[in-house]
Amino acid sequence: MSRNRDLANIISGGFTTSDLPTLTASEIPNLDASKITTGSIADARIPASAVSQHATSFDDNKIVNDISTLAIRQASNENKGAYNTNSMYVDVFQDASGITGLTNANRSTDEYISTIASETGLVFLSDGGETNAVFQNQASGSDVSANQEQGAPLRSTSQEKFGSYSHYFTNNGGGDTNNKWAKFNASSDWSWGTGDFSIDFFMYQPGGSYEYSMMGLDTSEAHNSGGNWWLRCNEWNENRIRFQAHGTSSAVLSVYTGTNVWSDNTWHHICVARKSGNFKIFIDGVSQDLTFSIGGNGNSYQIGNTTQPLYIGRSATSQGFYGYLDAIRMYKGTAKYYDSNFTPPTSQPVATVASATGSFTSNNITAPSSTNKMGAIITYQNNAGTNTLNSDIVLKLSADGTNFTTATLTAMPDFASGIKMAKVNDLSVTAGTSLKYKIEFANQASGSKEARIRGVSLQY
Secondary structure (H helix, E strand, O other): HHHHHHHHHHOOOOOOOOOOOOHHHHOOOOHHHHHHHOOOOEEEEHOOHHHHOOOOOOOOOHHHHHHHHHHHHHHHHHHOOOEOOOOEEEOOOOOOEEEEEEEEOEEEEEOEEEEEEEEEEOEEEEEOOOOOOOOEEEEEEOOOOOOOOOOOOEEEEOOOOOOOOEEEEEOOOOOOOOOOOEEOOOOOOOOOOOOEEEEEEEEOOOOOOEEEEEEEEEEOOOOOOOOEEEEEOOOHHHOOOEEEOOOOOEEEEEEEEEOOOOOOOOEEEEEEEEEOEEEEEEOOOOOOOOOEEEOOOOOOOOOOOOOEEEOOOOEEEEOOOOOEEEEEEEOOOOOOOOOOOOOOOOOOOOOEEEEEOOOEEEEEEEEEEEEEEEEEEEEEEEEEEOOOOOOEEEEEEOEEEEOOOOOOOOOEEEEEOOOEEEEEEEEEEEEEEEEEEEEEOOOOOOOOOEEEEEEEEEEE
């Protein structure tokens, strides 16, 4: 009866959508998508997979890595200090401003970090077995130009500070008759007339009634010699240090420490340093507040020229030293000790520092927003042997400045001849805005496995 009514309604035009029965899913026939020709489909009705399956995937790591590589190259070419952008931090170790936490690792003046490094510019008078107390360049293991005047200093095994013996200087009469000293000849590489330097050593002075010269420059004590200087002790038995320099006329500059700044029959550490034309004197690592400037020519007190030799155990032609010197170090081209007080050596100094393990970190880098993924490119050098990534060289990244995540480094094409590269991208880390990296060394050995980290580009 109801169907007849429905049919009548259709014929009479009284049929509406409410007269249609409710259809179940099984009652709806398959509808070809081509039949949909009008209207819009809601975004919620289209799954992400329906779109992404037709999109070509894009990896921006290739672009990021290329930019990081260019950044390292540009920083190297321009000898730039560490710097950061909105999404990258670059350091090629032009200086130490971008690194901290060095443990058994050193930044070389040749702009790399390693656990095996020679201190550039160091001439070292060791007590390690030279037959005539010659000056030796420990960095290369070869002797530099040196002579001994009046015979070499004697060796003493009774008052050595380190090792097997110290150097004993015998002038206790105010003249040269009984003195023995060493003379370091000037050369194009080792002139003391210009540039920065620091000279430090341990002194043991038995006392006496004369002023003794521990070292000096020039061949004449004439006041018009133009550049000679002396470092003396024991002036009038007052146990103070005297630095004296002469200009090109009779002008004389004498600077004294306080009295009784050291004791007889006791080892004390002495250091004289020049940086940017200014001098400082340290006793036992403490500055004596004697910062002073030495000028150029005229009546100013010029220090040295390219032809003057440096004497150890005397100054110029008289007033040699009486006592013992040990662990004599001379840094040419850099004032190793100048900027602040320091702790004197506690063991026999060596020019080459070698450690099987070590590490260093970057300073904190503040990100503009919190990040939980980081990447990096490092450049490194196999100075000796072959270093294996992720075991001999290990990179760790942190976004909160505390929690480090170990990266898996992947080798890249060489950065330059002899300089290798490695990368990590999108490493998941503990989220934060205080970013830093840490590089660890392992299995290092002088001459057989030496890694040198040359640059880092941190991505965030």
